[in-house]
Amino acid sequence: MENFSNALKHLRKKPLPCNEPELRKVASQFVTPFYLYDKQKIITGAKHFNDSFAWVQSLTGSSFRNHFAVKATPTPKIMKMLYEDCGMGMDCSSLTELLLCEKLGIKGEDIIFTSNNTPFKAYRKAFDMEAIVNLDDFSQIDNMKKALAGKMPNVISFRYNPGPYQNITHNLFIGDPVESKYGMTKSQLFSAYKKCREYGVTRFGLHTMLMSDSLNILDLAEVARMMFSLAVEIKRETGIAVEFVDLGGGMGVNYRPEDEPIDLGDLGQQVKRLYEEIVLPHTDLHPLQIKYECGTLVTVDCGWLVSRVINMKDTYKRFLGVDASMADLMGPSVFGMYNHITIVKDQAIPNHLREDLPDYKTVVNNPSYACPNYEGNKREKMFDVVGSLCINIDKFAIDRELNEHPEIGDLCIIHSAGAYGRSESFNFNGKLRHAEILRVAENCFEVICDAETCENYFALLKFPEECIHL
Numbered sequence: 154m155e156n157f158s159n160a161l162k163h164l165r166k167k168p169l170p171c172n173e174p175e176l177r178k179v180a181s182q183f184v185t186p187f188y189l190y191d192k193q194k195i196i197t198g199a200k201h202f203n204d205s206f207a208w209v210q211s212l213t214g215s216s217f218r219n220h221f222a223v224k225a226t227p228t229p230k231i232m233k234m235l236y237e238d239c240g241m242g243m244d245c246s247s248l249t250e251l252l253l254c255e256k257l258g259i260k261g262e263d264i265i266f267t268s269n270n271t272p273f274k275a276y277r278k279a280f281d282m283e284a285i286v287n288l289d290d291f292s293q294i295d296n297m298k299k300a301l302a303g304k305m306p307n308v309i310s311f312r313y314n315p316g317p318y319q320n321i322t323h324n325l326f327i328g329d330p331v332e333s334k335y336g337m338t339k340s341q342l343f344s345a346y347k348k349c350r351e352y353g354v355t356r357f358g359l360h361t362m363l364m365s366d367s368l369n370i371l372d373l374a375e376v377a378r379m380m381f382s383l384a385v386e387i388k389r390e391t392g393i394a395v396e397f398v399d400l401g402g403g404m405g406v407n408y409r410p411e412d413e414p415i416d417l418g419d420l421g422q423q424v425k426r427l428y429e430e431i432v433l434p435h436t437d438l439h440p441l442q443i444k445y446e447c448g449t450l451v452t453v454d455c456g457w458l459v460s461r462v463i464n465m466k467d468t469y470k471r472f473l474g475v476d477a478s479m480a481d482l483m484g485p486s487v488f489g490m491y492n493h494i495t496i497v498k499d500q501a502i503p504n505h506l507r508e509d510l511p512d513y514k515t516v517v518n519n520p521s522y523a524c525p526n527y528e529g530n531k532r533e534k535m536f537d538v539v540g541s542l543c544i545n546i547d548k549f550a551i552d553r554e555l556n557e558h559p560e561i562g563d564l565c566i567i568h569s570a571g572a573y574g575r576s577e578s579f580n581f582n583g584k585l586r587h588a589e590i591l592r593v594a595e596n597c598f599e600v601i602c603d604a605e606t607c608e609n610y611f612a613l614l615k616f617p618e619e620c621i622h623l
Contacts, residue, residue, distance in 0.1 A: 166556070167410050167493045167568045170194075170457050170592055177499045179459075179590065179598055180564055181506065186460040186477035187588045187604070188575050190231065195455040195571075199239035202450065205417035206443065208425050212433075213440035220244040220265045222402055223253065225448025225572035226456070228589055230601040233257050235451065244446040245284070248275040255282060262308065265399065265446065267360065269335060273300035280306055287312055287360050287399070291341045294348055310358030310399065311345050312336040315379060321363055321372045330363065339383070346391045358444075359384055359395045364403030366449060366490075368415055374423040376400050381431040381441075388438050397442035400424075404450040408491050408569050415450075449572045456571020458482050461499075461506075462563045465516040468525050470552070471536045475565045478540025479547040480584040482567060482574050486546045494538055494550055496557040497564040507562070514560040534558055538565065542582050575602070585610060 169176060170191050179189065202219060209217035220242035221235050227250060235241040242263040245251050254264055255278075264284035268275060271289070276297045279286050287310040288294060298305060314336030317329075330336070337345065346357060363376055380398045388394050407414045424443070432439050458481060464474030484490035502510070516522040530552070536559070538550040549567055559565070578586045589602035 166495070167454075169495060169497070169566060171595070173497050175596055176459070176497055176564065176566070177501070178596070179592075180461070180499065181503050182598070183588060183590055183600075184604065185564075186458060186475070186481060187590050188456055188570060189459050189590050189592060189598075190452070190456045190571055190601075191592045192234065193594075195231065195234065195452060196238055198455060199235060199241060199451055202417055202447070203240060205421035206424070208421065209443050212425070212428065213442065215440060215442045216240070217443055218242050219445045219447055219451070220399075221451055222246075222446050222448025223250040224576060226452045226574075227253060227576050228602055229253065229257055230591060230599075231452065232259075236263070241451075242444075244448070245279075248272065248278055251275065251278045251282060251284070260284070265310070265360075265444070267312065267446070271296070276300040280304065283307060285310060285358060287358070288345065289335060290337055291345050291348075294345060294352070298352065305349065305352050305354050308356040308358060308396070309349050309354050310360045310395075310397075311342055313342055313359065313361045313380070313383060314338065315361070315363070318363075318379065320375050320379070322367075322369055335362065339386075342383075343387065343390050346387060346393045350391075350393065357393055357395045358397045358399060359387065360399040360401065362401035362403065362446070364401070366405035366408075367403050368405045368407070368412060370415060370420050370423070373404060373415070373420055374427065376403075377424045377427045378431065381427055384438060384441065385431060385435055388435065394438050395441070397444055399444040399446060402445060402447040402449065404445075404447050406450060406454045406569065408493065410493060451572075453569050453572035456569075456574060458567040458570040458574060460565045460567065462496075462559050462561055462565055463510060465513075465559075465561065467516045467522065467531075469527050469529055471517070471531060473536040473538045473555075473559055473565070475538060475540060475549070477549075477565075477567065477587075478542045478582075478584060479544070479549075480540070480542060480581055481578050481587060482549070482570050483577050483579075484573065485549050492549060492570065493568040494553060494555060495566040495568065496555050496559045497566055498557060498560075499562055499564045500560065502562045511561050514562075515558070517558070542584070544581075580610065583610065 170189050206217035222244045243254050243259055245266050246268045260282045262285050265287055266279040266284045267287040269289040280301050285308045286306045289312050314330050316331050384395050432441050458477055460475040460477035463476050466472040479486040485492050534555045537548055540547040585605040588604040591599045591601045593599050
């Protein structure tokens with residue numbers, strides 16, 4: 154029975170961006186590796202998110218709003234699509250992200266600016282754009298006031314850190330709030346509201362961010378309970394009624410095919426019941442706007458890292474070398490995340506691609522390959538899937554049983570790469586960042602971010618003869 158269950162587990166799949174012939178076609182048109190996004194899947198998922206909280210409009214008279222975490226996928230085409238087609242705002246955490254929004258015509262309260270250890274020039278830009286400013290620490294009140302020459306933003310929010318709050322399960326990415334660099338205590342929060350009121354601010358919000366990639370719907374609902382209760386307490390202690398509560402992000406996806414995804418409709422109804430229980434009886438607080446700042450939930454499963462098998466090795470274990478690396482997707486290597494992998498057979502490779510690939514197809518049971526004389530824990534179709542960085546943690550998977558017997562030239566599709574993929578990519582070992590491609594419709598693709606070139610990489614470098622002594 155156990156072997157049968159394991160067999161069923163390996164049969165489970167995550168969807169590809171398109172059918173295999175179309176995937177082979179796009180991989181022959183664009184140089185691998187590249188990030189591939191699906192436009193319709195992004196829009197459909199975003200609208201489902203909005204629909205799950207449609208009750209907010211009827212109950213409070215204000216629209217539910219997710220402010221997309223720009224840091225997840227700061228690609229202008231995708232940002233604009235979420236803003237115009239899906240009604241999402243933007244959550245920015247740096248000056249550059251504000252500038253991206255400005256170039257896209259996104260401004261005002263469509264933006265929440267949430268940063269920490271914030272440079273003064275970032276406050277000035279947020280103020281100029283009339284964004285909502287979400288402050289991370291009590292000290293930032295006077296910092297911002299100085300940066301703005303005594304002025305204050307129209308709307309100010311504060312980030313709450315509950316400390317040793319026992320009702321929520323914390324994970325690796327956010328960790329125990331006591332150890333977190335983000336947010337302020339409840340006592341500091343009360344003082345912050347009072348101080349900003351003394352400075353003439355009249356409009357306020359409340360924010361927290363406690364989880365990342367959580368599939369625990371009870372935890373996500375508990376955040377709402379905590380924050381609604383806190384909004385009531387703020388009103389009682391300070392006399393200030395916050396206009397909105399930002400419940401943060403933290404909603405995960407089923408990276409593993411066997412995991413159950415979050416039922417957003419159920420979460421929406423749980424948050425509604427908590428609102429009716431906690432906020433609705435307080436007529437001096439209701440109606441209260443409800444916001445999230447999800448990024449991963451919106452795009453991660455709508456993007457794939459498309460790579461190609463370029464090498465194999467069989468020593469004490471078997472290695473499958475692909476043309477992507479940890480520099481393109483750091484989650485599996487740095488954070489130990491699971492990203493599903495699908496091998497797509499692709500042996501009818503165009504000659505211009507075949508010229509840059511080895512002649513052999515596989516090292517497994519290949520009589521021309523030197524036998525390692527070591528069996529160890531090797532199993533059929535089991536490989537470490539690796540890149541080519543000079544660092545041993547450069548692995549997308551360890552001891553992963555793949556769906557196919559891979560061969561040189563096959564496509565290696567790494568799932569759940571639509572968030573924190575290219576945005577976290579880097580140039581270690583001189584690796585160049587790769588293109589982003591959007592699937593607009595069947596057999597219709599659009600380049601939405603060019604691949605980095607050596608010329609781009611060298612442009613900021615100063616070679617010895619170019620250096621200027623100051």
